[in-house]
Amino acid sequence: MSSTDIFDVIIVGAGPAGLTAGIYACRGGLKVAVVEGGAVGGLASTAANVENYPGVEIADGFSLCYTMLEQCKAAGARFVFDRATRFDLGGEIKRVVLAGGGELVARRVILAVGASPRKLGLEGEDRLAGKGVSYCATCDGALFKGKTVAVAGGGNTALEDAFYLEKLAAKVYLIHRRDALRADAVYEKRLKTSGIIPVWDSVVRKLVGDDKLTQIEVENVKTNILSTLFVDCVFVAIGQTPNTSGLEMLARDGFGYVITDEEMRTNVDGVYAAGDVRHKSLRQIVTACADGAIAANTCIKSMMRTKK
Ligand code: NAP
Numbered sequence: 001m002s003s004t005d006i007f008d009v010i011i012v013g014a015g016p017a018g019l020t021a022g023i024y025a026c027r028g029g030l031k032v033a034v035v036e037g038g039a040v041g042g043l044a045s046t047a048a049n050v051e052n053y054p055g056v057e058i059a060d061g062f063s064l065c066y067t068m069l070e071q072c073k074a075a076g077a078r079f080v081f082d083r084a085t086r087f088d089l090g091g092e093i094k095r096v097v098l099a100g101g102g103e104l105v106a107r108r109v110i111l112a113v114g115a116s117p118r119k120l121g122l123e124g125e126d127r128l129a130g131k132g133v134s135y136c137a138t139c140d141g142a143l144f145k146g147k148t149v150a151v152a153g154g155g156n157t158a159l160e161d162a163f164y165l166e167k168l169a170a171k172v173y174l175i176h177r178r179d180a181l182r183a184d185a186v187y188e189k190r191l192k193t194s195g196i197i198p199v200w201d202s203v204v205r206k207l208v209g210d211d212k213l214t215q216i217e218v219e220n221v222k223t224n225i226l227s228t229l230f231v232d233c234v235f236v237a238i239g240q241t242p243n244t245s246g247l248e249m250l251a252r253d254g255f256g257y258v259i260t261d262e263e264m265r266t267n268v269d270g271v272y273a274a275g276d277v278r279h280k281s282l283r284q285i286v287t288a289c290a291d292g293a294i295a296a297n298t299c300i301k302s303m304m305r306t307k308k
Contacts, residue, residue: 007033007106009299010096011077012084013243015042016285017275018112019068020292021299025110026075028300033104034072035096037083041065042114043240043276044285048138048164053285061138064285080104084113087246089271108270108303110295111247111258112288115240115276120152124207132213132233137161144233146170150216152204153237154178159187161237162196173229175199175218204234242277253279264295272298 009025011018014036025032039045047061056064073079086097089109096104117135119125125133134140137151141164149169151162154176162174174191179200181188191198199218205226206217215230242256251259251267257279264272274291276283 005105006093007031007104008303009108009110010035010094010104010106011110011112012096013042013112013114013275014040014069015112015114015275015288016044016065016068017288017292018110019065019072020289021110021112021274021296022072022077023075024293024296025299026077028296030300030303032077033080033106034077035080035082035084035098035104037099040069046136046138048160050285085246089249089268092270094270108272108299110299111271111273111277112275112292113243113277115242117236118239118241120204120236120238122204122207128207128209128213131211132209133207134233134235137164137235140233141165141168144169147232148230149233149235150175150229150231151235151237153239155182155237155239156184156187158237159183159191161235163190163194165235166194166196172196173199173231175202175204177201177203177221207234240276244277263298264291265298270302
């Protein structure tokens, strides 16, 4: 790739939204670069079992995303494995500056940068990350075979993590701040017949351990009673925050998610957003893919209209 290459579109992020955008944009005849600074597939690639992607009865997230990557490559997208650190999006020609020192230039940009797991915000959390605090059950679960673990959260991610860990660990606690789950009803039903121990109306208040986590302190938010759980790992699954660092020029909602119209257009001309980073009502692999397809289509149509 020469420094003078001008792409039609730079897609930032190679999760399901970005990869689908890449497939559609390439098939629409655009010259496409896809930038990814982390793992291909993003958070979706860490899902142990995907059971609600139509047409695929069950798949692990990594395999599903890997197939999307292969499709995107085969369609003709150029992949750049580097982190986008700065965005110059205001003009007709957009620039994406990379951590490695280079930059990419294009007429359009699709931001499919996703979201990252939210932290508990507790003292020692960063120090104990990888030593008994984890944000990815499928990545780290195997390290806790036969041990006692806890999952914090009550959404789909927390429940999927807990079911996955139940197959490996001796004991799994599910610590949720309310007495009703946010997760889908199907998971609520499955929880009742599982061996997972729910700890309702409770939050993790303290992480204890020097070199590794040994116990956590949990507070019942209704009674304010503190109790200790001796666990080898706490898997944090309390939601996500959008990856919008460097994208302050974009209109965002109160939680930081990028606001788009139905065609995935942001408030900046020629800049689109797709997937989990976008303000939307349902964050799923299937909706991320749909966003990516629409963003690419909008991009293709706008380039045909302006003939550039
Ligand atoms: P989520 O749906 O936002 O759930 C976050 C959970 O963590 C909620 O139960 C929330 O409690 C709790 N929580 C938030 N902040 C907390 C805090 N500071 N302390 C303690 N608990 C806290 O997040 P998610 O489970 O990561 O899912 C993210 C999105 O991906 C969702 O749209 C989800 O449906 C989707 N997803 C879908 C699938 C699937 O369909 N297979 C799988 C994974 C994720 P409250 O309930 O009280 O707010």
